[in-house]
Amino acid sequence: MSVTPLGPGAEFDIIRRILKDAAPPGPEIALASGDDCALVRAGDSYLALTVDLTVQDAHFLLDWGSAELVGGRAVRAALSDLAAMAAQPVGVLVALNLPAGSGSELAEQVAEGCRAAAEAYGAPLIGGDLSRGGSGLALDVAALGTVDEPLLRSGVRPGDELWVTGRLGAAAAAVQAWKAGRALPDEWRQRFWAPEPRIREARWLAERGASAGIDLSDGLAADAGHLSAASGVGIELDWEAVPAPAGVEPALALAGGEDYELLVALPGGILTAELVSEFERTFGIPLTRVGRAVTGIGVRVFRDGEEVALDASGHDHFKAG
Numbered sequence: 001m002s003v004t005p006l007g008p009g010a011e012f013d014i015i016r017r018i019l020k021d022a023a024p025p026g027p028e029i030a031l032a033s034g035d036d037c038a039l040v041r042a043g044d045s046y047l048a049l050t051v052d053l054t055v056q057d058a059h060f061l062l063d064w065g066s067a068e069l070v071g072g073r074a075v076r077a078a079l080s081d082l083a084a085m086a087a088q089p090v091g092v093l094v095a096l097n098l099p100a101g102s103g104s105e106l107a108e109q110v111a112e113g114c115r116a117a118a119e120a121y122g123a124p125l126i127g128g129d130l131s132r133g134g135s136g137l138a139l140d141v142a143a144l145g146t147v148d149e150p151l152l153r154s155g156v157r158p159g160d161e162l163w164v165t166g167r168l169g170a171a172a173a174a175v176q177a178w179k180a181g182r183a184l185p186d187e188w189r190q191r192f193w194a195p196e197p198r199i200r201e202a203r204w205l206a207e208r209g210a211s212a213g214i215d216l217s218d219g220l221a222a223d224a225g226h227l228s229a230a231s232g233v234g235i236e237l238d239w240e241a242v243p244a245p246a247g248v249e250p251a252l253a254l255a256g257g258e259d260y261e262l263l264v265a266l267p268g269g270i271l272t273a274e275l276v277s278e279f280e281r282t283f284g285i286p287l288t289r290v291g292r293a294v295t296g297i298g299v300r301v302f303r304d305g306e307e308v309a310l311d312a313s314g315h316d317h318f319k320a321g
């Protein structure tokens, strides 16, 4: 059994304190806290388990989209943690709390969004819980998957190349626009409400030799920090290389979270131009080299060869100020 070290940040300091005195899990647990999923031994394979909490006013406002979208987004975010391990979804469970005074219609709308998103990724809704009270909507989605050879955060080695799927920053740009009361493109809205768990992409990358992976929920720089801490390597990111959709600032692509794309490491030279174009043809999204692993620890960002200062803490619910 092993535990994976988390990257820096106040939210993770709290988690470290909570887990410090936890009893050690038994031998059936192959991987406990610190990665995108816990892994339970199941014959020659593993069961991957993750749980993801979505809270009204912390993660979304109902002014931004429908209850059905809230349900879909919560399930997609949970399934993304399975993708981060290259696991195949098996099922999801949803615990839902409705605000006091709300009716069954709201529960049905959220559940419909959950069900549709889960089934779109081959993961039926297999259980859950429902309660009512307090002032906001909250849902907690547990996702279960299976995997033979999991992609771990701890597998990065100096010399590896770091690659990202898709484009980054649109989800954070949507949140900025909503908060400022600005109009926004449908693409940004879609990226916030319906991120795509990269299940098939992760398996493709794992089959071609990816040695480590994480999904981008806290932001590229912060999630690279988790890979760095878990693997005991330094990570260098190239500002110019980070793929952002039109109109999205590169800084937001580096620091903005919730795109649910993948950041993976592969030994240098594996992903040839031919393989990259095969990936892009197969999945219809870019695959971009954004940096490299080096000896050392922590994340550094370079722009035109010069190191730039960056708030690498990403999204942190417990950050002061």
Ligand SMILES: [Mg+2]
Pocket (backbone or CB within 6 Å): 036, 080, 081, 084, 214, 215, 216, 217
């Ligand atoms: Mg994750």
